[in-house]
Amino acid sequence: MNFVTHLECANCGRKYDAAQVHNLCTVCQRPLWVRYDLPALKKAFPKEKLRDRPWTLWRYSEMLPVADPSRIVSLDETVSPVLEARRLATEFGIQHLFVKDESRLPTGSFKARGMALAISKANEFGIRQVAVPTAGNAGGALAAYSARAGMEAYVFMPADTPAINKKECYLTGAKTYLVNGLITDCGRIVGEGKKVKGWFDVSTLKEPYRIEGKKTMGLELAEQFDWELPDVILYPTGGGTGLIGMWKAFNELAALGWLKSPAKPKMISCQSEGCAPIAAAFEKGERFAAKFENADTIASGIRVPAAVGDFMILDAVRESGGVALATPEADIPKWMRLAASKEGIAICPETAVCFGALEVLLKRGTIKPSDRVVVFNTGAAQKYPEAITERLPLIDLAKPLDWTSI
Numbered sequence: 001m002n003f004v005t006h007l008e009c010a011n012c013g014r015k016y017d018a019a020q021v022h023n024l025c026t027v028c029q030r031p032l033w034v035r036y037d038l039p040a041l042k043k044a045f046p047k048e049k050l051r052d053r054p055w056t057l058w059r060y061s062e063m064l065p066v067a068d069p070s071r072i073v074s075l076d077e078t079v080s081p082v083l084e085a086r087r088l089a090t091e092f093g094i095q096h097l098f099v100k101d102e103s104r105l106p107t108g109s110f111k112a113r114g115m116a117l118a119i120s121k122a123n124e125f126g127i128r129q130v131a132v133p134t135a136g137n138a139g140g141a142l143a144a145y146s147a148r149a150g151m152e153a154y155v156f157m158p159a160d161t162p163a164i165n166k167k168e169c170y171l172t173g174a175k176t177y178l179v180n181g182l183i184t185d186c187g188r189i190v191g192e193g194k195k196v197k198g199w200f201d202v203s204t205l206k207e208p209y210r211i212e213g214k215k216t217m218g219l220e221l222a223e224q225f226d227w228e229l230p231d232v233i234l235y236p237t238g239g240g241t242g243l244i245g246m247w248k249a250f251n252e253l254a255a256l257g258w259l260k261s262p263a264k265p266k267m268i269s270c271q272s273e274g275c276a277p278i279a280a281a282f283e284k285g286e287r288f289a290a291k292f293e294n295a296d297t298i299a300s301g302i303r304v305p306a307a308v309g310d311f312m313i314l315d316a317v318r319e320s321g322g323v324a325l326a327t328p329e330a331d332i333p334k335w336m337r338l339a340a341s342k343e344g345i346a347i348c349p350e351t352a353v354c355f356g357a358l359e360v361l362l363k364r365g366t367i368k369p370s371d372r373v374v375v376f377n378t379g380a381a382q383k384y385p386e387a388i389t390e391r392l393p394l395i396d397l398a399k400p401l402d403w404t405s406i
Contacts, residue, residue: 042257085342
């Protein structure tokens, strides 16, 4: 059963027919929410129905917008694990630290969630050409799901995007172009190409359905915590769809009466000082973020100098009692190494920023040592070889082995 009632502008509230294809609001050019008949959903879908369902994001299908299950495009998006990080918690001096590891998803990142929903809805609408600007992982995910659906995919990425992401798009047959600029420049090309090439724009928050895929992170987390949400969530923020989607999930779960407590997590938006438009707007008390000039960070997924959903991110952060902050770019390799060496969890550079934020917020008292803290690892470290500089000793077999040096 499908419970979608309409689409609604997140800024001006204008409503749109969900049976039609839409990008942004035609009035104010802001993102659209997918809205559901939550009272009807509450009656038809008690959480007990989840008990015997497969552990994929599609276990929540009644809370998702795909009306025709036969049009779903899937690579078996498993529920990502929540790993308790006891040794890392001790390092920070806190009692309860968890990492939700999105690197286990298809294409190695959380982007699989959004693209699974976006491409499934595009498939349902009969769309055969899609395009996306990307800092890396979104392009790889779009390329994979488009290949699965038999769609033609166009991917535009900055020339210095991590090499693995370029290879992903090439292998899956996407028409991939490197751009001498940032993701915002790539986004302009995708927007201009809509009229010329006729493709559907799947840019972050420029269509309504990627956010619904990201919403499943919040649904999963709630179920994994037995419907009692953690106290704090630290999330790396570029376009911000994951943070916004989770906050939407928590509000919908509350309306369904599934949560044991009305308390919701503090949502912490984490950025690098190399690209921190959301953190800067939060500090100034502003709802909309100014473009961040000369953006430069090895955490390519959060190198987004201007996010179309800036106000949605800031609204969620403030409603939750959370904060948006930036931490030093130079500390990213340190946090990547610490997480891997203490827990064996290979975190991406974007997630490393979250551990920097955790350290700062513990010192400020924003996060308490007794809080249950969840950090999202949004992608696999192995996809970022450029972010890891190792200096390994060489054993020369032409010489006697010097055991004192080992």
